Amino acid sequence: MIYDLVIVGGGPAGSMFASLLSENTTALLIEGDGVEKTCGGLLSPDAQTLMARLGRTLPADVLVDPQIFSVRTIDLQTKKERTYARNYLNMSRKAFDDWMLSFVPPHVERMKGVVQSMESASSGFRLTCRSEGKEVIVQARQLVGADGAASLVRRTFFPPLETMEMVAFQQWFPAEEESLPPLYSALFDKKTSPACSWTIQKGEHVLFGGIFPTQETRRRFEEQKEKLRSFGFHLNRPVRKEGCKVLWPRSQKSFQCGSQNIFLIGEAAGFISPSSFEGISYAMESAMFLYEALQTPKPIETYRSLTAGMRRRLLSKLLKARVMYTPLLRSLALRSGLTSISLRE
Ligand SMILES: Cc1cc2nc3c(=O)[nH]c(=O)nc-3n(C[C@H](O)[C@H](O)[C@H](O)COP(=O)(O)OP(=O)(O)OC[C@H]3O[C@@H](n4cnc5c(N)ncnc54)[C@H](O)[C@@H]3O)c2cc1C
Structure with missing residues (x-):
């Protein structure tokens, strides 16, 4: 089977994006190794506002x-x-990530596992994954890199970001x-x-x-x-x-949105505050922008333009970071x- 979309990474960016997909898209979410992300685990007011926009309320547990x-x-x-x-x-943080994953609808397939390598193929992309001790090959027309700071999607297809x-x-x-x-x-x-x-x-x-x-x-x-x-x-x-x-992040060149049929969201795209290192809100927001962009005839151009304000906001935090x-x-x-x-x- 060739999926319309494969999402690499089941953190806040990947789970948010997957949760928005309709039944018209065949999609696979490759969740990662299940290890808890090293994080302060604080939900910022910006992230709380995004939750409010989605009508999501946070369970006490x-x-x-x-x-x-x-x-x-x-x-x-x-x-x-x-x-x-x-x-x-x-x-x-672990409970938050699990709760975010609970919004992924049943029509999005999920696989616990890690992508080991990926390449362009005639169908779009061919990914070699390790899941439950076995090698699994996955093919897709479009690729979403939601695989965090060390993103394999970004490292495979794009030059290194100019960051520290x-x-x-x-x-x-x-x-x-x-x-x-x-x-x-x-x-x-x-x-x-x-x-x-x-x-x-x-x-x-x-x-x-x-x-x-x-x-x-x-x-x-x-x-x-x-x-x-x-x-x-x-x-x-x-x-x-x-x-x-x-x-x-140090400059505009610290971000990478993607190109053609490869899209980067969350920390894979470099979206993290240079002052507080807060990133859950940017992971969720970029996922929401990508979903919106994919409904248009020119997704990557639209995604770049929708994230422009967010990237400006991140860069404006460089001033605060300097102080x-x-x-x-x-x-x-x-x-x-x-x-x-x-x-x-
Ligand atoms: C030390 C530290 C503290 C932080 N504290 C906060 C905080 O308190 N509040 C806040 O808002 N932000 C905080 N952040 C930022 C926040 O953690 C990130 O910005 C946010 O987790 C980004 O979400 P993401 O989904 O883009 O990436 P991640 O949360 O990193 O998720 C990436 C996912 O991809 C998976 N993955 C990776 N490689 C592969 C692969 N090859 N194949 C398959 N899956 C893969 C991983 O297993 C993971 O599930 C902190 C960051 C750091 C480093």
């Missing part, structure tokens, strides 16, 4: 305790800190060993990373993770962990560790206390 209304921002070098109000929802390649590393710790109130914190330390780190409580665990250069990632992570002790964090005996590749990630500007911003809240004793 996707949320985790506690729901936090502020972020404690700490510069580990200068030891300056401020607290800002935030309106994110604290979720289990970084690595996220995160550990999970038993929450009962932490004596701090369950605040969400954003951490900066110019000595160990040009990006940021975070701590957040998720039920019985406290997560400490960060985004680091690809060299000496673990040493940098441990150095930050050590520095956090003087801010009251203990972070002993991790029960789980995880990591993934991160693309840090956040330039030590002097960050220090001035923290000192000014602009938009911060004061905590009552």
Whole structure:
């Protein structure tokens, strides 16, 4: 069988796109290896607005305790800190991804597995996949790359994006060993990373993770962990560790929408905030734009034009990123206390 469409990747971008498809399209969603994405698991106000537009309400079992209304921002070098109000929802990322997949209608076929290679063929595309220990060949006229930052679809058919390649590393710790109130914190330390780190409580665990250069990632992570002790964090005996590749957008050339019959959505297209690394909303929004574009006679041109505003919004966040990630500007911003809240004793 030759599918009209094959979607590679069952994260928020792939599941959102698959959930919109009508019965007129024969489609296969190749979900991936089922490993939980390394993520803060926070649903931003923009993502909540997209949910509202779709009439979707979030079940309680996707949320985790506690729901936090502020972020404690700490510069580990200068030891300056401020607290800002935030309106994110604290979720289990795995439960969120499973819930998003539950919207995929039965007429979209699903396969748990990983695409190992792909090539152009007379029918369109030929994909070699590994599913349940077996090799499976899949053919399709159109290809949707929703396979995240390390996208094989993008790497196979397009030149590398002009981004800064970084690595996220995160550990999970038993929450009962932490004596701090369950605040969400954003951490900066110019000595160990040009990006940021975070701590957040998720039920019985406290997560400490960060985004680091690809060299000496673990040493940098441990150095930050050590520095956090003087801010009251203990972070002993991790029960789980995880990591993934991160693309840090720098310019318009950090994005790739696709060409002809290959479309990229979500992080595969480079759509992630250069300031907060929030990406679930962009994954969902780009999926919705692609669905709309495929109803038109010139899908790739329409998709490019529909995502133009989103790409501009992402690039406008580069300004905020410059303030956040330039030590002097960050220090001035923290000192000014602009938009911060004061905590009552
Ligand atoms: C450390 C970190 C923290 C973050 N925290 C947040 C946050 O708190 N809130 C937020 O909104 N965003 C956050 N983000 C961004 C967010 O995680 C991503 O932008 C979002 O997951 C992108 O969704 P996606 O569907 O495009 O890709 P992904 O979620 O990465 O999904 C890709 C899917 O493709 C599958 N796949 C990959 N390769 C193949 C293959 N060869 N064959 C088949 N399947 C494949 C994977 O298994 C996965 O299911 C964070 C990112 C990082 C790195």
